[in-house]
Amino acid sequence: MLRLTIRQMQYFEGLAQALHFGRAAAAMGVTQPALSAQIAEMESQLGFPLFERGAGRVRLTEEALTLKPRIERILAEVQDLESFARRERKVLEGRFRLGIIPTIAPYLLPELLPRLKQGFPGLQLEVREAVTGTLIEETDNGRLDGMIAADPIVEPRLAYQSLFEDAFHLAVPEAEAERIAPPVAQESMALERLMLLEDGHCMRGQALAVCGMVKPVTMESFGATSLTTLLQMVSHGMGVTLIPEMARKTAALLPGLRILPFAAPGPSRTICLAWRRSNPRQADLAALCGIVKEANQAIT
Structure with a gap:
């Protein structure tokens, strides 16, 4: 029976992003041998290699590329579960990863960021600027908590709210x-x-x-x-x-x-905030919708 652990999947995700054992281990706060051992155990259970190793370079195998979005979705669901367990926290508190398209970011962020900083001092906001297709993929697989883009946002696993x-x-x-x-x-x-x-x-x-x-x-x-x-x-x-x-x-x-x-x-164009349908941070998303609307009113 396959018994992959959450830790193994987290190590896989970290290595898939860094493509370097040393950097991945450092980013995750573990030793390189510990990371290598978990990846090797994961490969043993799956029955196929996940990474091509050689000359200091690491590449994902074809099997790993197929597996990667599935693991990302599993880890996103785990994160959602953890967020639900911490639901007593205040609105817009803790880490929130927000994606925003390039034709919105330079104009909205100068007004939005100070409002969020002043109104929600416990918020640890991370901003990712990219085109719509990239943000949809990263919101779907859990690397982003939400995204601001223009409608249409075509992804059945995402919900969205029109802002203005x-x-x-x-x-x-x-x-x-x-x-x-x-x-x-x-x-x-x-x-x-x-x-x-x-x-x-x-x-x-x-x-x-x-x-x-x-x-x-x-x-x-x-x-x-x-x-x-x-x-x-x-x-x-x-x-x-x-x-x-x-x-x-x-x-x-x-x-x-x-x-x-x-x-x-x-x-x-209709500007929207989108998020995974399974995301439990509904209060955070509702508050963010209101702040974005206020920021837009201030710049138009």
Whole structure:
């Protein structure tokens, strides 16, 4: 009978992340021989190797890659159980790992973080910025407690709460603003010069949806990795780009840039907080929803 222990699975997860026995052992506060012995016992019980060892490098085997998401989900459930057992703690106290997408983080965090620090001094917040797909995976497997992103969040194992609507505007070069008569229609030919974020960013798909019948041609061969880069390119006359309401005040400070409204009903995105359905920290998540809404109101 297979008798894997929680400790063995934790050691497996640590080594799978570090890919180095020494660093993994140090991160987990154990000796390298102790870590190696537990991994070896785990491999013996499973009947196949989990790691390729050689020349100081460690790689996961094909079997380990298949096993990894299952172990991560098991450990996430264990963590949820531990959180439930400590349910008498105060709201938003202790460790909370929050993911947030790059087109929200730079604009929301400067207002959100001070509010959380002042209102919840016992909170140990860890922030992870990544694209939506990565955050969904890491929330599902338990590496994150929650994530802030734009709808849609397509994962049946996650629940989510809509927080607020974030309207879109069009950022254009100052020299061209007079030729693009606001409010801008979604069929405007100005959108042919729309510059997009790289694949993987949800705002790329949202920008394409805004364009209606107009096909962007400016950025067919490459895209930017951040909205800040796109805005710099717009300010130098290289094209136009979509900008969310929460970034409007920051963008307005850039020279050579003009922010134009869209014709009503204007396009927007729905910002959500998502979490694993099994996550017992419902009071924490509810409180976080309220604080995020307050932070957004302060910046828009």
